[in-house]
Amino acid sequence: MIGKRIGGRTYYYLAESARVDGEPRVVGQRYLGTAEEIAGALAGGGSAPGGARHRTFGDIAAVWGTLRRLDLVRRVDAVVGPQRAKTTLGLHLALAVLHRATAPGTALGEWWSGSAAQDLVRPRPPKAAVTTEAHWRALQRLTPERITAIETAIAEAVLDLLGDDGTSALAVDVPQFAAFTAADCTLPSACQDVLAGLGLVVTRDGAIPLSSRIYRREGGAAPTFGALAGELGERYPATGLTLVFHSGQAAQLDLGARSGFVGSLPLADHPELLTQPASLRRRVDPERFAGLTAIDTRAVVDGVRRRVILTHSATLHAAQSRAFADELSTAVRELDGLAAALAAGTHRGDRAQVRSEIARVTRGRRAERVLTTTLSGTHPGGLRLTWQVDQAAVTRLVDEFFGKQILVTDHDWPVAEVVTAYRARTHLESTFRWLTGPAAVGPRPRWEWTRHRIAVHTLVSVLAATVTHVMRREADNAGMNLSVGELLDQLCGIGETVLRYPSTGGRPRARRILTDRDPAQQALYELFGLAEFAPDQLSR
Template sequence: MIGKRIGGRTYYYFAESARVDGKPRVVGQRYLGTAEDIAAAVAGGGPEAAGARHRSFGDVSAVWGTLQRLDLVRRVDSVAGPQRARPTLGLHVALAVLHRATAPDLEFEEWWTGCLAQDLVRPRPPKGSVTTASHWRALQRLTPERIAGVETVVAEAVLELLGDDGTEALAVDVAQFAAFTAADCTLPSACQDVLAGLGLVVTRDGAIPLASRVYRRESAPTFGALAVELGERYPATDVTLVFHAGQAAQLDLGARTGFVGSLPLADHPDLLARPASVRRRVDPERFAGLTAFDTVATVDGAHRRVILTHSATLHAAQYRAFTSELSTTVRELDGLAAALEAGTHRGDRTQVHAEMSRIIRGRRVERVLNTTLTGNRAGELRLERRVDEAAVARLAEEFFGKQILVTDRDWPVAEVVTAYRARTHLESTFRWLTGPAAAGPSPRWEWTSHRIAVHTLVSVLAATVTHLMRREADRAGMNLSVAELLDQLRGIGETVLRHRSTGGRPRTRRILSDRTGRQQALFELFGLERFAPG
């Protein structure tokens, strides 16, 4: 141990010596602190921490590790071509994806300041080079040709990782993709939200996006036209079209091949009337409470495979929604009845009938409510209503929790359900990534077509990364949504302790928070040890 006198105080170092060219030399040393620091350490204490800050570790490091596995920075830079700017476009795109996946509600610069990403990115960007303004300027270099090129090279990376599991794809339409709004509505034109839908080609295994096509809702293509365009994006891949019941009428299912979708329940009353005993459990581990009946029915003039499914979870949710709707309707009818009895409603019989129709019309409660209007003249009219509980039970038994899926694929029922639910998972992911509305950075931000295209690319790449992670977690036995997965990872935090300066640079110590069993499993699954403090 050697001591160095600095500013009137002595600081001690542990020195390692060895012979170099036959002469003793100090070949290594480690700072120990002042005599007081050493005494405190010997007594079991240590230098007092001058401050501490907590930051998210698990989600940032897991997403960044996945970006590294996809080699995203190099692949984007290969599309961009020679660049003099630093950081490169590839790094800006990677940081945009990391930001969108881990902190979509924070301004970019606010997120970057103090974020774990600063310790992960190597080589470090030049000081002051990563700001909101510089970041968006860099992303503006994403021309339509570069956007298409980036999607292509990232899709190639995904397919390389998946191997044979990536040979089949799904074409889906996420109609509720995003609503874009100005950050500062100083002009009336800037305050008009832009509603956007998104067509996607995704892997059948994991619903990982491979290609996208954003469109404005006011000029949306027909679903049939969008389906053709999406199918042409990957002509060498077996693409299955996924649609919901509202889109079924736009497709000729009698002639089409390669599809999984749902049909309006009312179109097949014979299926709805089948007893629950004909249904079988699908996959208790993946789909708790889901049963199905696999049969054949006539659809658009052709015999097609149809699957009647019943979800206990969906049944409970629909029953709660129905009872809430019924309560609202009954309350309004009782209010009308009270007004008639009190004489405060002076309308004639025709007007009261119109008011009753307004309250009930278009609701499922029509099937379970019996109403009687007596009297002929204003002031004498009386309204009575009754809920038919037997009709409620029939409605619940006939409709609640049920879907009718149709397909020409010979996949197991569980795989048909998984393919159909890909759109739901993607909608959930994009709600997480974009929030209720996507606002640009201040000052006032105009959402041009190009800026929407750039925002879409970043969102799709974030969905690509997080769905790839979700697929890996699912294969490890953890069936989580993207939001649930990132929430678990975010629970793995890092505390940075800053110790008081003893004459040199203030020392810091990084420690990770305690982890639950699931968090530890994710820690190991994504190899986060390599990012952990030493």
């Protein structure tokens, strides 16, 4: 126990010592109080808390612990070089990533003042350094060259962490990355969103971002997927880069001449696969992909016989069935309304206009496949509409299309690994929705999203995705198959209660206590080593 003389009073701390580089050092302190307070506590007369507040602990501790394992602060500062600022650019960027991963919808300063981060982050930055203004002022020093070098340095840390598991990578496109909008639109031109897509190189194991390339989507500025993949391959010249694409991008690629890919094909392009009996499908991996079955076969794609995998997801099938029921109900209701208006004479359009209305109701919907409409009469006022649902067509649609995808690849990976690679894009889209929301809004007053500010925002978002996907991979390897949002929600449930005690002549005291944890939270607590950050382990 050690005592510190402050303002004429002695305050006692329980000190924890250990040898550091062969020398004894104090590595932790726990505040006990004054001599009178300690005596009162021993006699059972300790003072009651004067107030309490609750805040999340698990998410901040787990993300900060992962940032430390990746050594982000040191690696960024090594890229930047010597700095005079007390709060280095590496620490500024680490705080920005921690904030984006755990509280993306809040202002940086408000988050810092009310979160557990200020008790976990060491070295603790001055309060004036953790504001939105100071944050963006510091990040102005992130030149394009530094951004690229930082991505490379963190990618090296990820690959060191993964070892042999990180030797192959995927090239993925996330076209719905973000919409950047002004915080305060005073001019009509300032209210126009900047729509951005993001090309990524990610690890095959865990879909952890290694390199990125942001592009504008509007005005015909978006690159073709083939060109984007080529650029990503040049920026990350690792062996085993596999292109991942969805069915809408398949037409941009010459799969007959390409190697190293996993993607999906339009279902209508291979009707012979859709009619294969369900009895031929085999379960893929009941633990990782509940309800997913597949047929592993071959088909001609762009003139070359390729390996194709027809998958069927019970979950997707159920979701599409519900959506189809809603679509059909809506179409029927609108056709009923149109038929009633024609019969009552309140719709006076001619035959061409009515046919156009019928086409509008059914166009582009699966309902068009199963609805048969008959328009009788020739003149306005005498037109009549009848319709019927073809139940046989409904059965064919449900049996042949619902829940199915056709994957194509030139790899001989197990089916489960092909599915995992293809779903990397879905996981990344989900992660970026969590991190950026529907739109990235700058701080007030009116904020102009310059090219540099968008690049900085993208770097922070990509690094936040990197950290959270490292965590998601570790949870998945421990048998917890969670999305990033689900993982962080579970960690948020590990809370902390701060008890505030009234002053007895010195500074007010506070005691931090973690909330009870359910089995899933306890598993995550142990997986991410959160005991290191628990209140008893922190200096007071």
